[in-house]
Amino acid sequence: MGPLKGIKVVEMAGIGPGPFCAMMLSDMGAEVIRVDRLAHKGSGHKANVLNRGRRSIAIDLKNSQGVDTVKKLIDQADVVIEGFRPGVMERLGLGPEECLERNPRLVFGRMTGWGQHGPLAHAAGHDINYISIGGALGAMGHPDRPPSPPLNLVGDFGGGAMYLLAGVLAALVERASSDKGQVIDAAMTDGTASLLTPFYGMMAMGMWTTQRNDNRLDGGAHYYGSYTCSDGKHISIGSIEPQFYALLLELCGIDDPEFLKQNEKESWASLRQKLEELFATKTQAQWCELLEGTDVCFAPVLNLAEAPQHPHNKARASFVDFEGVTQPAPAPRFSRSQSGIQSAAAIAGEHSEEILKDWGFDDHTIAELARENAI
Numbered sequence: 001m002g003p004l005k006g007i008k009v010v011e012m013a014g015i016g017p018g019p020f021c022a023m024m025l026s027d028m029g030a031e032v033i034r035v036d037r038l039a040h041k042g043s044g045h046k047a048n049v050l051n052r053g054r055r056s057i058a059i060d061l062k063n064s065q066g067v068d069t070v071k072k073l074i075d076q077a078d079v080v081i082e083g084f085r086p087g088v089m090e091r092l093g094l095g096p097e098e099c100l101e102r103n104p105r106l107v108f109g110r111m112t113g114w115g116q117h118g119p120l121a122h123a124a125g126h127d128i129n130y131i132s133i134g135g136a137l138g139a140m141g142h143p144d145r146p147p148s149p150p151l152n153l154v155g156d157f158g159g160g161a162m163y164l165l166a167g168v169l170a171a172l173v174e175r176a177s178s179d180k181g182q183v184i185d186a187a188m189t190d191g192t193a194s195l196l197t198p199f200y201g202m203m204a205m206g207m208w209t210t211q212r213n214d215n216r217l218d219g220g221a222h223y224y225g226s227y228t229c230s231d232g233k234h235i236s237i238g239s240i241e242p243q244f245y246a247l248l249l250e251l252c253g254i255d256d257p258e259f260l261k262q263n264e265k266e267s268w269a270s271l272r273q274k275l276e277e278l279f280a281t282k283t284q285a286q287w288c289e290l291l292e293g294t295d296v297c298f299a300p301v302l303n304l305a306e307a308p309q310h311p312h313n314k315a316r317a318s319f320v321d322f323e324g325v326t327q328p329a330p331a332p333r334f335s336r337s338q339s340g341i342q343s344a345a346a347i348a349g350e351h352s353e354e355i356l357k358d359w360g361f362d363d364h365t366i367a368e369l370a371r372e373n374a375i
Helices: 017-027 064-075 096-102 127-133 153-178 188-195 197-204 242-251 265-279 284-291 311-315 352-358 363-371
Strands: 008-012 031-037 055-059 079-082 107-112 182-187 224-228 234-238 298-301 319-322 325-328
Touching: 008 017, 008 064, 017 031, 017 079, 017 107, 017 153, 031 064, 055 064, 055 352, 064 096, 064 363, 079 153, 096 107, 096 182, 107 153, 127 153, 127 188, 153 182, 153 188, 182 188, 224 265, 234 284, 242 284, 284 298, 352 363
Parallel strands: 008 031, 008 079, 031 055, 079 107, 107 182
Antiparallel strands: 224 234, 234 298, 319 325
16 A cells, blocks of 8 residues: 555645655555645546546635635645745645644645745746756756756756655654654755755866766767667667776777777767767667667667557566556555555546545535535
8 A cells, every 4th residue: 555555645736846746645655635726626637647646626725714624634634745936825824834833743845946035936937947057957968059958857856856755754754753743845956956966076076077068977978878870769878887888899899999098088079970870870679689688788768658668667567557548657666565556637626525524524514615615
C-alpha cells in the first residue's frame, strides 16, 4: 500500500510542481484529496496523469462556509500543499499560522517560484524565469544562440516539486520526535540553485567555465553529447572516464592519434566534427547493436512514444498502462511497502460528497453546504 499509507494530505489545486508533489505522495500510499475551485467543477481529463491518484472536491473559496469546510479538512490532515502566490492563503483565512494553531502537527508545504519573501516574491513567473536567475538556463545551449530551455524539468519538477517533497517527508520524520508540524518554504529558485551545487564546486576548482558548450557536461566535450545517425535518429555517448573512452575508440575502430587528446579542450571542436562524420555512417539501430550494453556509456536518444518500448524500460516496468493510458510508473521502488497508482486523474469536484462523508461530515451538513453553493 505504499510507505505513506495512513498519511492524509490536502492539496490546494494548482499547476506544475504542486500537483507533481501530490502525485508522488499518492503513489507512495498517502490519501491525497485535491481541493478544486467550484468554478472549475467538471473540468479536467482522466488522461491528465499529473493528477492521478487522488480524489477531488470542488469548493467555493469565496464562500465562508466553503473556507470553513477546507479548515475542517485541514484539521484532520497531516500535510497541506499549496502553490499560490505569497499571501493568498492568508487572505483566504487558510494561512499556516491559523492552520497550525488549529492543527499543531500539520506539515504546511508552500510551493512558489520566487519564495515567500524577496524582491520578486509577488511577481508572476514560470520555470524558464526561475532557472534563469538560479544560474541553470545560462549554462545550457550553444554559444552562438540564446540558451535552450530544458523543458520545465529543472525548475518546476527538479528544483520545485522534488524539494517540496523532500521537505514534506523530512518534516514528517521530524514530527515523529517533536510532535509538532512546521512550514516548508519551497522556492524553485532555491531548488534550482541547490541542483547546481556540483557545478559551483567545479567552478571553484577551475574545472568549469561560465561559457556555454565549453565544458565536459554541457556539450563542449566531444565524448559527452548526442550525435545524428544516417537515418536522422540520434544517439548519446558519455565516455568520460579514460577506460570508457578507450573502449569507445576500440569498438568504433578509431585509430586517429588526435583522439588521444581526450581532455585537451583545443581539440574538442575538431574531434566532435570527426565523431559527427563517423556516427552519420550508420543507423541508430546499427550503433545500438555495436555499443548498447557496453561500458562506452551509450544509449539511443528516444522520444516520448519510443521510450516505453525500450527493452530495459519494459524489463523494469518503468512505464505502465493504467486504464488505457501509458504513463511513467511510480518511482522509486520499495522492497516491502510498494508504491502504486491509486486511481486515474479525477474530474474537478468528482468526489465532493464522497470525500466529506469519508472525512466525517454528516449528511445534513453536506446537504446544507450544497444548498449554499459552498461545494
